[in-house]
Amino acid sequence: MTALLSVSGLRVGFGRDPQNHEIVHGVSFDLAAGETLAVVGESGSGKSVTALSINRLIDFGGGRITGGSIVLQRTDGSSTDLAQADEAQLTRIRGAEISMIFQEPMTSLNPVLTIGTQIEESFRLHRGLTGRQAKAAARDALDRVRIPDAARRLKYNPNQLSGGMLQRVMIAIALACSPRILIADEPTTALDVTVQAQILALLAELKRETGMSMIFITHDIGLVAGIADKVMVMQAGEAVEQGELNQVLDDPQHAYTRHLLHAVPHFSSGRATRIDGQRGTSASTEPALKVDGLVVRFPVKGGLFGRATGAVHAVDGVDFDLLPGETLAIVGESGSGKSTTARAVLGLEQSTRGAFTIGKAAAAAEGVRPMQMVFQNPYASLNPRLTVQSILAEPVIASGGRTDARTLSRMTKLLARVGLTEDCLQRYPHEFSGGQRQRLCIARALMLNPSVVVLDEAVSALDVSVQADVLELLVDLQQEFKLAYLFISHDMAVVERIAHRIAVIYAGQIVEIGEAASVLAEPRHSYTRKLIAAVPAIDRRHETFEIDMRQVPSLVRPLGFEPQPADWQSFGPDHLARTEAPDGAKPLVTDDA
Amino acid sequence: MNYLTGRLVTFPLVLLGVSLIVFIAIRLVPGDSITAMLGTEAGLLTPKQREALAAYFGIDQPWFIQYWRWLYDLFHGDLGVSVTYGRPVLDVILERFPLTLELALLSMIVALLVGVPAGVYAATHNEQPSDLGVRIIAMVGQSTPNFVLGLVIIYILSAGFGILPVMGTFTSIWQDPLTNLSQMILPAVTLGFAFAASVTRISRSAMLDILKDDYVRTARSKGASSRAVIWRHALPNALIPVVTLSGIEFSYLLGGAVIVEQIFALPGLGRLVLDAILQRDYALVQGTVLFIAFNVMVVNLLVDLAYATLDPRIRLGER
Numbered sequence: 001m002t003a004l005l006s007v008s009g010l011r012v013g014f015g016r017d018p019q020n021h022e023i024v025h026g027v028s029f030d031l032a033a034g035e036t037l038a039v040v041g042e043s044g045s046g047k048s049v050t051a052l053s054i055n056r057l058i059d060f061g062g063g064r065i066t067g068g069s070i071v072l073q074r075t076d077g078s079s080t081d082l083a084q085a086d087e088a089q090l091t092r093i094r095g096a097e098i099s100m101i102f103q104e105p106m107t108s109l110n111p112v113l114t115i116g117t118q119i120e121e122s123f124r125l126h127r128g129l130t131g132r133q134a135k136a137a138a139r140d141a142l143d144r145v146r147i148p149d150a151a152r153r154l155k156y157n158p159n160q161l162s163g164g165m166l167q168r169v170m171i172a173i174a175l176a177c178s179p180r181i182l183i184a185d186e187p188t189t190a191l192d193v194t195v196q197a198q199i200l201a202l203l204a205e206l207k208r209e210t211g212m213s214m215i216f217i218t219h220d221i222g223l224v225a226g227i228a229d230k231v232m233v234m235q236a237g238e239a240v241e242q243g244e245l246n247q248v249l250d251d252p253q254h255a256y257t258r259h260l261l262h263a264v265p266h267f268s269s270g271r272a273t274r275i276d277g278q279r280g281t282s283a284s285t286e287p288a289l290k291v292d293g294l295v296v297r298f299p300v301k302g303g304l305f306g307r308a309t310g311a312v313h314a315v316d317g318v319d320f321d322l323l324p325g326e327t328l329a330i331v332g333e334s335g336s337g338k339s340t341t342a343r344a345v346l347g348l349e350q351s352t353r354g355a356f357t358i359g360k361a362a363a364a365a366e367g368v369r370p371m372q373m374v375f376q377n378p379y380a381s382l383n384p385r386l387t388v389q390s391i392l393a394e395p396v397i398a399s400g401g402r403t404d405a406r407t408l409s410r411m412t413k414l415l416a417r418v419g420l421t422e423d424c425l426q427r428y429p430h431e432f433s434g435g436q437r438q439r440l441c442i443a444r445a446l447m448l449n450p451s452v453v454v455l456d457e458a459v460s461a462l463d464v465s466v467q468a469d470v471l472e473l474l475v476d477l478q479q480e481f482k483l484a485y486l487f488i489s490h491d492m493a494v495v496e497r498i499a500h501r502i503a504v505i506y507a508g509q510i511v512e513i514g515e516a517a518s519v520l521a522e523p524r525h526s527y528t529r530k531l532i533a534a535v536p537a538i539d540r541r542h543e544t545f546e547i548d549m550r551q552v553p554s555l556v557r558p559l560g561f562e563p564q565p566a567d568w569q570s571f572g573p574d575h576l577a578r579t580e581a582p583d584g585a586k587p588l589v590t591d592d593a
Numbered sequence: 594m595n596y597l598t599g600r601l602v603t604f605p606l607v608l609l610g611v612s613l614i615v616f617i618a619i620r621l622v623p624g625d626s627i628t629a630m631l632g633t634e635a636g637l638l639t640p641k642q643r644e645a646l647a648a649y650f651g652i653d654q655p656w657f658i659q660y661w662r663w664l665y666d667l668f669h670g671d672l673g674v675s676v677t678y679g680r681p682v683l684d685v686i687l688e689r690f691p692l693t694l695e696l697a698l699l700s701m702i703v704a705l706l707v708g709v710p711a712g713v714y715a716a717t718h719n720e721q722p723s724d725l726g727v728r729i730i731a732m733v734g735q736s737t738p739n740f741v742l743g744l745v746i747i748y749i750l751s752a753g754f755g756i757l758p759v760m761g762t763f764t765s766i767w768q769d770p771l772t773n774l775s776q777m778i779l780p781a782v783t784l785g786f787a788f789a790a791s792v793t794r795i796s797r798s799a800m801l802d803i804l805k806d807d808y809v810r811t812a813r814s815k816g817a818s819s820r821a822v823i824w825r826h827a828l829p830n831a832l833i834p835v836v837t838l839s840g841i842e843f844s845y846l847l848g849g850a851v852i853v854e855q856i857f858a859l860p861g862l863g864r865l866v867l868d869a870i871l872q873r874d875y876a877l878v879q880g881t882v883l884f885i886a887f888n889v890m891v892v893n894l895l896v897d898l899a900y901a902t903l904d905p906r907i908r909l910g911e912r
Contacts, residue, residue, distance in 0.1 A: 057813055060804075087819070095816030107807040112829045112904055121825075125816050157905040173815060 002073060003030035004213055005054070005181060009068035010083075012046075012053050018064040023049050025237045026068065031181065036207065036214040038228035038245075040221050040260065042463055046237035047217050051183050054215070055098045056082060056090050072097065075180065096126040099174035103186040105166035109158040115142075115169050116154030122176035141172040145202060164195035171202065178210060185217045192333040193490060197534035200227055219464075221260050222267070222493070222536040225249060233257045249538055263465040267493040267535045270520030274500060277325045277479065279515070279574060287321040287357070288451045288484040289345070289371070294318040294354035296337070296344050300556055312555050314340040316508035316563050318354075324451060325478060327485040329499035329516070331492065331531070335555070337508040338488050342454045345486065346373055358451070372445035376457035378437035382429040388415075388440060389425040395447045407447075414443040417480075418473060435466035439473065446477070454486045459494060471498055492535045496520060501574070504528045508555055509563070514575030524569070524577035600894055604887075611886040612667075612879060616660050619870070619878050626650045626676055626873045650676060652875070663879065672883075673876030677869070682880035685865070690884070691765060693862040696784065696853075697846035699777055701839060703785030708792025709828075709835065715793065716800035717823060727793065734790025740852045743783040747856070750779075763860055780857045784850055788842050795838050799831035806830075832903055840896035844889040 012024040070082040119138040142150035188196035232242040296315040299308040343349040418439040672682040715727040849863025869877040
């Protein structure tokens, strides 16, 4: 049987001189009908360029195919080399025989057109449908991607839908004309983990229904296990390994594949949690930070004179304590209130109510700022115009100190401690890599000898191998300085490796809190279970995930609304979960977006 | 309509502020209506005659009393009487305004009809010789003062083709549309040229940005042709900065285009204000400036409403 798509010796270059600026150096693979090929690689490996070359969208991104062929078996039985095809031929193939979905659903739909118009366009272009027929076809397409209330949603503009919904709309557009090949370029990278699971489940189901083939581009080798039949690993523009899924994952031949499989923290349901510094093993029991009933609300204004008509309950009654030398991870999805909690604890966000108690020892000491923060994006959180020395001096100066010999000696000591040399002091942030910059941010946070460090998605923006090193550094520093970490993250695999305790936050409230191993191994709250079930892992092969149509509850409440006091149930020495209403988590207010 | 009422409430407040500033500013200019009218002969007036004239012009009182009186009349729909024309200020303005409005509209039409396609063309032929050509013309258009272009047009037509621009008494579009258009087309092109150059540049750069956007790639992945991608997907998004620019330029033109009016001998608002200032015709200056300020505010409101229609993400009244 001939392959549906056969790529051989594909070479792609960029710019005016594509031969000498080659990004993809001779990639070959075959895709059979109904098969899913996963292309895995780190940023810059050429995986997206390869994908965009197949339907020749690369032409519009400044790329040129400089060699090789891309032979597609057409619906009518003939075959076409897409590398040689002209634009008129390509517009007939794109969307009809080869479709594509992209990484950022939020920006991939035209903001000024309704989603109905954008879906109809596919039918108009390839099926010649117009008017009522096109509208009916668009409604069916939305139904197919399980968007409830499709007829009404057709009139929505993209800004009225959430990222997960928009990715479904993108899938509806891509599959409108039943293409035989779907190219999915990191389709879930920008989405929350539970939404990611939903999209993957939907793609798997649609693939079964239609029998289409899929090329799935991803940087996350864990994701591959659930969806692929075959895997191709790319590094620096070359395919270093390809083969059947089980073969590549269980018996990787190439060193880079093994590296990818080992560098990535794999989620293992609480079997890889930390064994050092557990609660109760250290002598000190006085918390470094204690938070009582933290509430953060943002007024919603409306009407002619901008009166408050309601409030966004971003954080709604959060309590926890944090001992010295302990990591509390706060996990939750975007919009759950985890970052707002961190910002409120630091005073970056005005809290509406609630009390913080900082450990007495820390509060009394001279020249100490008890809490510091490390942010997500190391590229944006260092001032590009300042030298490393000025950056490290900043917290000292801000707290009334000066750059004297003592400060300088602390700088060099900390730089050495985070793995940078002394000569870095006169250099500027752009001279450092992402991982090194995050080390600088950590050194800056430690300048004032804090007792609590808030790490807001501190390793999320780093490449996987760098991520592992930075996590290791954080653990070492914690042991050395008895630091308490408040670790905000959406990544369960990372959390598993650094947290002693975990607090799961949902819609502004903690729903489950306790010892990491216990929470991850035996989640008690339905939301925690859902969150953990959605985490991709290499040992979860072809596991089906239930498609759940429930909407995230809106956090907007009427003025004066107070939530019910929490009712906690205990599941062991250090494991509490909120008691749920008997009929599961019933959303208080449903919202479209 | 909350947004609209909110905006309309601010209208009178802004007008009040504008009128106060104009009222004081025009009185800070040395000289007064009497000297402006009589010239050197003003020196021959006896103090009694001068007093009588001042009382006649209403400038015998302190400025705040004058202002109060003017405001009081304004609330009764009376903008005062122009001393130079001896007629109510509002009548004089309304006589001139249709021409200014028509000129501004025509220039904008010329600018959009030329500028938008030129900008789109340049953006889709980025870094090619044709793009460079469009960019050079646009640069020249923006940096040439419009009177130069006006004079060049008149010279070429009269010296080269023996055609003289139709001058003489201005004919309104209601009396004779053809004569009117033949009188207006040259000034409109003159004003529209620089306007078109700005529109070209801004639509080119907006298009260039938008053609790199993700949704344009999505449209291409659906199999839309390049033409559909440009006109259906990219252009509506690129029009927002064009609307902003057109609003600013248009409200500027509504204040009158003094030089072009002068060259083509058109009785528009620009020349009216200039003459009024030179003649110290206080009532006329105040009235005209107030009228122009009102128009600018209406244009700004229309621009905001246009944004909301073009881009559903913009919801008026939300911050």
